[in-house]
Amino acid sequence: MNKIAAILFVFSSFCFGQQYQEIEKPIRSLFLGMKNADSELVKTAFADNAMMQTITKEGMVKSDSLQDFIASVSKFTQDDLDERITIEAVHTDGHLASVFTPYSFYLKGKLSHCGANSFQLVKQNGEWKIQYVIDTRRKDQCKEIK
Numbered sequence: 003m004n005k006i007a008a009i010l011f012v013f014s015s016f017c018f019g020q021q022y023q024e025i026e027k028p029i030r031s032l033f034l035g036m037k038n039a040d041s042e043l044v045k046t047a048f049a050d051n052a053m054m055q056t057i058t059k060e061g062m063v064k065s066d067s068l069q070d071f072i073a074s075v076s077k078f079t080q081d082d083l084d085e086r087i088t089i090e091a092v093h094t095d096g097h098l099a100s101v102f103t104p105y106s107f108y109l110k111g112k113l114s115h116c117g118a119n120s121f122q123l124v125k126q127n128g129e130w131k132i133q134y135v136i137d138t139r140r141k142d143q144c145k146e147i148k
Contacts (some may be wrong), residue, residue, distance in 0.1 A: 025099045025130050028032075028120060029087070032132065036083040041076040048072075049124060049131040057138050085109040086147035087119065097125040106147040110134050116144035 029049040035043030054066040075083065087103040094100075101121040107114050117138035124133045 009130075021094070023095065023103065025092055025123060028123065028130050028132050029068060029089075029101060029103070031086065033085050036075055036085060039078045039082065041072050041077060044075050045072050047132050049126060049133045052132055053134045055134075055136040059137065059140065061135070069112060078097050082110050084111075088147055099123040099125075099130065104147075107143055113144060113146060115139050115141050 031043055032047040035041065035045075035047065048068060052068055054068050054071060056064045056066060059065055085105050085107045087105045089101060089103050091102040092099065099122075101117045101119075101123065102123070103117070105119055106116045117140055118133055119137045121132055122132045122134040125131075
């Protein structure tokens with residue numbers, strides 16, 4: 003009986019690990035696209051009607067244009083934009099996933115700011131896409147992420 007339980011545990015761990023890799027894929031593509039100044043790769047990470055927002059230091063929520071963000075990525079050169087993340091939590095229910103990622107952002111090799119991203123992803127046509135991202139940004143108490 004213990005062998006069956008062990009096999010089921012390994013199998014379920016593999017399946018969940020594979021599922022999380024698929025959920026994380028558009029997030030990883032977003033940051034790889036930023037690092038490589040590849041606006042097309044960044045664009046593929048998002049659902050067509052995705053939204054971006056930031057919580058200001060005053061606690062206000064500011065909306066950002068996804069199209070402007072995507073266009074701005076191509077104005078940089080490779081390695082200018084380097085957002086390093088740690089995936090702390092992934093939650094799923096059917097075609098919905100929520101991912102929380104603290105980050106450190108480097109601009110042209112220098113630590114610029116840090117904070118956390120909260121991603122909401124949807125599975126559309128068999129692929130996970132970022133539907134919504136909101137983040138915080140601060141310049142104090144930043145921990146470097148390697």
